[in-house]
Amino acid sequence: MMNHDDLDRTFSQEEEIVPSPGFAISVMNAVRREASSPPAIPFPWKWALPGLAAWISVLVLFVVAIRAQIGAMTLAAPVLQGTGYTGAEWIGLALLLAFASVTLSMRLVGART
Numbered sequence: 001m002m003n004h005d006d007l008d009r010t011f012s013q014e015e016e017i018v019p020s021p022g023f024a025i026s027v028m029n030a031v032r033r034e035a036s037s038p039p040a041i042p043f044p045w046k047w048a049l050p051g052l053a054a055w056i057s058v059l060v061l062f063v064v065a066i067r068a069q070i071g072a073m074t075l076a077a078p079v080l081q082g083t084g085y086t087g088a089e090w091i092g093l094a095l096l097l098a099f100a101s102v103t104l105s106m107r108l109v110g111a112r113t
Contacts, residue, residue, distance in 0.1 A: 054104075058097060
């Protein structure tokens with residue numbers, strides 16, 4: 001076990017810290033390589049914004065439709081209880097949105113190539 005005198009003796013000896021040979025050269029080479037590389041590719045906002053706007057519109061319409069549906073359900077609940085209501089219009093809407101999304105993306109990709 002070390003005592004205080006051993007610790008004082010160990011810490012009182014100053015050794016010069018010297019980097020390994022070639023360290024400065026390798027760092028400078030890395031800096032030059034990084035400086036000469038082309039800039040990063042920017043995000044294609046021109047292509048992303050229409051899709052983002054479309055999805056925001058769909059979400060807003062979805063919230064409005066849900067609120068209208070909840071209002072209609074409270075009025076039509078006695079009628080719908082015996083009809084076996086399946087929500088077919090929501091399934092149709094989901095299929096239509098999926099089809100429109102795939103069609104639009106195929107046209108955008110086809111226009112670029």
